[in-house]
Amino acid sequence: MRWYWIDRFLEFESGRYAKAVKNISLAEDHLHDHFPYYPIIPNSLVIEGLAQTGGLLVCEHNHFTEKVVLAKIPKAAFYCEACPGETLTYTATIDYIQEEGAMVTATSYKGDVLHAEAEIVFAHLSDSRRGSLFDPETFLRMMNLLGAFDVGHAADGSRLVPPPHLMHGAKGDGT
Amino acid sequence: MPTKEEVFEKIQAALVDALGVDEEDVTPQATLVGDLGAESIDFLDIVFRLEKAFSIKIPRGELFPEDILTDAKYVQDGKVTEQGVAELRKRMPFANLDDFAKNPIVQDFGNLLTVADMCRFVEGKVEVTD
Numbered sequence: 001m002r003w004y005w006i007d008r009f010l011e012f013e014s015g016r017y018a019k020a021v022k023n024i025s026l027a028e029d030h031l032h033d034h035f036p037y038y039p040i041i042p043n044s045l046v047i048e049g050l051a052q053t054g055g056l057l058v059c060e061h062n063h064f065t066e067k068v069v070l071a072k073i074p075k076a077a078f079y080c081e082a083c084p085g086e087t088l089t090y091t092a093t094i095d096y097i098q099e100e101g102a103m104v105t106a107t108s109y110k111g112d113v114l115h116a117e118a119e120i121v122f123a124h125l126s127d128s129r130r131g132s133l134f135d136p137e138t139f140l141r142m143m144n145l146l147g148a149f150d151v152g153h154a155a156d157g158s159r160l161v162p163p164p165h166l167m168h169g170a171k172g173d174g175t
Numbered sequence: 176m177p178t179k180e181e182v183f184e185k186i187q188a189a190l191v192d193a194l195g196v197d198e199e200d201v202t203p204q205a206t207l208v209g210d211l212g213a214e215s216i217d218f219l220d221i222v223f224r225l226e227k228a229f230s231i232k233i234p235r236g237e238l239f240p241e242d243i244l245t246d247a248k249y250v251q252d253g254k255v256t257e258q259g260v261a262e263l264r265k266r267m268p269f270a271n272l273d274d275f276a277k278n279p280i281v282q283d284f285g286n287l288l289t290v291a292d293m294c295r296f297v298e299g300k301v302e303v304t305d
Contacts, residue, residue, distance in 0.1 A: 072216050074193055096227050100235060103223050121220045 004142075005049035006090060012152030014160055017093040018057040020146065022049050026084035040081040046088065046108055046116050047076060054092030054104035056143055058122050060152075061097060063163040064136040071101060071123035078116045086110055092120075100124060140166050176302050182229075183294050189224035190290065193217055203291035211290075225293075231300045238296055239288065240266045244281050255279040269295035 006020040024031075024041050031039035051070045059068050082088055092106040101123040108116040140162055143149065152160030177185070187201040194211050207213040213221070222233050236242050240263065243249050249259030260276050270292040275283065 072220055074195070074220055096223050098223075098226070098232075101219055101223070103220075103227075121216075121223065123216075123219055 003048075004052070004146075005045050006052050006146060009053075009143075009146050009148040009151055010089070012057070012060075012148045012160060014152065014154045015057075015061045015094060015097075016155065017091060018053050018148070018152075019089060019091045020049070020053045022046075022088040022090060024082055024084050024086050024088065028084075031084060039084055041083075041088070043076075043078050043116070046078070046082070047073060047118060047120075049088070050090050050092060050106035050108060050116075050118055051120055051122075052142075053090045054094075054102075054106055054120050055122060056139055056146075056148065057092055057094060058097060058102045058104065059136065059139040060143065060148070060160075061094070061102075062124070064140050064166055067125040067136060068102075068122050068139070069125055070120060072121040074119045074121060076116065076118040080110065080113060080115055082108075082110055082115055088115060137166060176304050177229075178304050179294070179298065182297050182301070182303055183290075185228045186225070186290060186293050186297065189221060189228055193220045193224055201290055203289065203294065205290050206286050207288045207290070207293075209286040225297060229297055229301050231297070233300075237266075238293070244284055250281055253281050255281060255284070267292075269293075269299060 005022060007023050009018060009020045011017070011019040022041075026039060030042065030045070034040065034042050055068050055070065059066065062068070087110070089109045090106060091109075092104050094102055095105055096103040101121060104120045104122065106118050106120060107114065144162075149160055149162065154160055183203070187198060190196065190201045190207075190211060191198050194213055194217060196211050200211065205211055207221075218239055222238060225231065226233055243259055243262055243266065244255065246259075249256055249262060255263065260272065260279055264272055270288060272287070275287050
């Protein structure tokens with residue numbers, strides 16, 4: 001199983017917001033074990049999907065130079081369940097960003113129905129932790145796989161492109 | 176220009192949102208760690224909220240100079256040295272370190288900061304009126 005909790009970006013505006021979809025499928029193993037015979041997507045994985053949507057937004061804003069980690073969920077609320085066959089639309093908006101990290105607000109909608117909302121704090125790992133967890137290029141490959149560069153645009157409206165110094169890492173399957 | 180009361184109210188709101196505590200628990204005397212349950216990662220969240228609320232910049236280590244507590248020059252046998260306490264006083268003029276200085280155990284430092292200290296810290300960065 002790969003740790004992808006969104007399937008594709010629908011919209012991506014650099015430094016501002018991103019919208020992604022998560023299609024829930026009965027083929028996902030965890031749905032059979034979370035509540036046996038009552039398959040619903042676990043709330044923790046919705047949070048992870050929201051964090052992937054927002055985390056990649058923060059990463060791209062930093063030109064993939066920072067190691068962005070989910071630090072804290074100050075608030076999260078869930079209003080209904082989501083089942084196989086349904087599609088969740090996640091939107092993440094940057095509220096605040098600076099060199100130490102970022103704050104993002106995120107929502108999950110099931111059609112027109114608000115399914116969940118959360119606040120997420122991301123931290124940038126210090127230089128001393130660099131190289132210990134993951135490579136920023138991993139995020140770039142993930143962006144590519146999820147179609148962010150197909151739909152995204154920069155703050156000035158121009159097409160979103162990978163930063164020149166990482167162009168060689170923009171291809172690949174994210175593994 | 177905010178009043179001291181407005182500074183307190185904004186800090187109170189930031190702590191309620193960051194720590195999930197009730198508004199009435201955020202009194203000037205409340206300690207962030209002991210009374211309000213703040214953990215280390217919460218300080219990043221709190222700093223972000225203060226920066227946003229007051230349009231200020233809080234450089235890392237300014238509100239909570241953790242670098243002093245991990246510097247062998249200032250810590251011996253789990254206690255902050257006299258030189259370390261002097262450095263803390265210099266770096267934290269907004270906090271009352273008198274009680275801590277009597278028995279400066281590093282582990283106790285985390286529970287030093289109060290809501291009133293944070294108010295004084297912010298008042299040092301923004302112009303306030305009475």
